[in-house]
Amino acid sequence: MTLRLYDTATRSVRDFVPREAGKVGVYLCGLTLQGPPHIGHLRSGVNYDVLRRWLLARGFEVRFIRNLTDIDDKILVKACEQDRPFWSIAYANERALTAAYRSLNVLPPTYEPRATGHIPEMHELIAKLIDTGHAYPATDGSGDVYFDVASWPAYGALSGQSPDAMQAADDAPERGKRDPRDFALWKGAKPDEPADAYWPSPWGRGRPGWHIECSAMCWRYLGEEFDIHGGGLDLTFPHHENEIAQSQAAGLPFARYWVHHGLLGIGGAKMGKSLGNALDLAYVASLGVRPIELRYYYAAAHYRSHIDYTEDSLREWASGFRRIEGFVQRAAERVGPGGLGELPAGFVAALDDDLNTSAALAVLQEVLREGNTALAAGDDVTVRTALGSARAMLDILGIDPLDEAWTGGGRVDDLRGVVDSLVALALEQRAQARSRKDWAAADAVRDQLKLAGVVVEDTPQGPRWTIGEQD
Template sequence: MTLRLYDTATRTVRDFVPREAGKVGVYLCGLTLQSAPHIGHLRSGVNYDVLRRWLLHRGFEVTFIRNLTDIDDKVLAKAVEQDRPFWAIAYANEIKLEHAYRSLNVLPPTYEPRATGHIPEMHQLIARLIETGHAYPATDGSGDVYFDVASWPAYGSLSGQSPDAMQPAGDAPDRAKRDPRDFALWKGAKPDEPADAYWPSPWGRGRPGWHIECSAMCWRYLGPEFDIHGGGLDLTFPHHENEIAQSQAADLPFARFWVHHGLLNLGEAKMSKSLGNVLDLDHVTGLGVRPVELRYYYVAAHYRSRIDFSEDALREAATAYRRIEGFVQRAVERVGAGEPGGLPAGFTAALDDDLNTSAALAVLHEVVRDGNTALTGGDDVTVRTALAATRAMLDILGVDPLDRAWTGGGRADDLRGVVDSLIALALEQRAQARGRKDWVAADAVRDQLKRAGVVVEDTPQGPRWTIGGQD
């Protein structure tokens, strides 16, 4: 079956055919580093990680670029507000983002470029646009350079908007623009912004506009044309609309597919740093929900659907994942871990159909039910088959409980090994108490573990424990 993806540019689900056989180039608009990431940002990382894993499974060689916007209006505003270097703020938030992605088992990108490292490429693109009549330096001596929206008849095609109905671009004063809709490619130095946030250019000392940054990094790492450009639905306009206009006006064919994910809302509004309605990973773990369970919560929804966040829905997803995890644990005790393998046809068909993770999870739960029935009936052959299929599906989704990322073997800063040792010591003390028939002491150990979020279940093979395992 051919992989099909929804392309925002054509507003259709169509067959995905890469530019070069066997190879796929993907560019994901990453985070603007004015503050730490929230769980809305992290949804983006997980959604495109599933896309990447599926492309890899289907045998493609994937070059995955996820940029970092470390210079723009918002970062500079924070620098002024906090009286700190803009680059220090950006780097501190970059470290937090890296930790959050690692906690959610998001594969590291092939390259993760920072905007500030690609000023020469931006200059080249801007110069090309000026030469071809699609951009112009401001005549007021500001050092600004603008894209001429009227010079590009296709402007608005990605977002489906008519230029006549558009509001003025709010990224620079209108006084030097030919048209209020024109957007900034280069911004001249300003006296009220940090003195170290500027670079020399043919148009004067300044810094890049937001949109030209991504076009330059796409060009640098993926070439004039590449396969998939991703990002949140809120980036469709103006950011991606401006990217496609300036790139194609510079004779770069640019992206063949535009893949946008839905937003994560809190109440009636999208989760947004500017609105102040944000929740971070620490808030989620403070609810007793593990990062693996948050990742499951993300993939339970189709990537294009809106998620209306609620703690109840998050806990329901965590409970559903723990049931899957429980089957894996019991099956491993019975037949051994084995290796992932044997993806069910229904799961494959679901992911080939525009990454329909909701339908894929329905197949997963059906296999788990069959596996649990086999466990009860003592059918080890079926248990082994169900376990291999379950782990294969969970691996694609990035939530296999036996993955080293979740067991502690994959991250130096993961404390799971220490936790394992401490729980093992507590269980040994409980076993000793049971051995001498001191039931009060044994129950006290079990209750202390339960209060700490560790649930102990006695099985014929010995005690089994899970973190946060209560339904």
């Protein structure tokens, strides 16, 4: 079987053939750090984490780069509004993003470069573009440098747009441009922006445009040509279109595959702080939905599909995950946790087919049915096989309930150990009440735990507790 991915550039599902046998370079456009992440942003991290895990499972050595945009127009606006250094805003939001990804069991990237750390590479690329006639310094004294869109005939191929039908680029005033569609590579210093948000350059003191940042970081960490460039569907134009143009015009072959994920919206609109509809992980937690359940919600939908968030749908998917978790816990109590088993052929075929997680989960459900039947029949051999297979599939999706990432092993900010101790104390009080046949007191402890979101189930091996509603 061969992994196949939908390539935006060719608008087709293509066999994945890496540039170098056995090795894959992936670049994911990360967050612009003008604010903390919301759950729409976090879908990206989970979707590409599943891709990365699958590439690893297929035997590839993966270099995974996820950048951070720590300077741009929006961050500088926030800096002026808050009378605060731009870098402190970016760093605070970077820490929030890192914590959010960790809570969702997203593997850390191989490298996570910040745009401000790669100004020399940006200067080198811009100089190449000027020397080859694809860019020009503005003649109005602004210090701006622009990419000459008309000089690149292939412009618009990724997004399928005709350059003649494109609107003006809105990243800089038009006065210094030869063509309204030209976009900024370098932005000269402005008196109404923070004085520390600039660097010296051959074209005067200034800062980078958004698009050149990613081209420079791709080049620095993945070389002139690499395998997969990812990001949200909303980045296809203008961001990725501009990346291709400026990189290839500078002589870099650039990305071989363009893989875009669908967005998570709400009420038919894009989720965003400017629209007042952004929901964060704290809000999700207030619904009684755990990070592992939110990750399942993301992974269950095909990565290219649009998700229209509703509270009811999130709760429904969370409830569905608890049934999966319930089997894993009951099976582990019966036969021990074991290790990861073999992946079923159907699961492999589904993920090789453009990461079809919906079809993959159908295979998982079949294994769970077999496992539950075996549990009821006392068939420990089948239970053990089903548990190993289920855990292997869940591990690829990053949601194995027995993984230390979720049980708290080695994670300093995980409160599971504290919760375990408190619940254990309450269950001991309940057990003492039951031993003296004080059923009212025992039921009261159970009811108090339920009000706190802890559901207790009595099993032959003793009480077992989970967080959330019992089905």
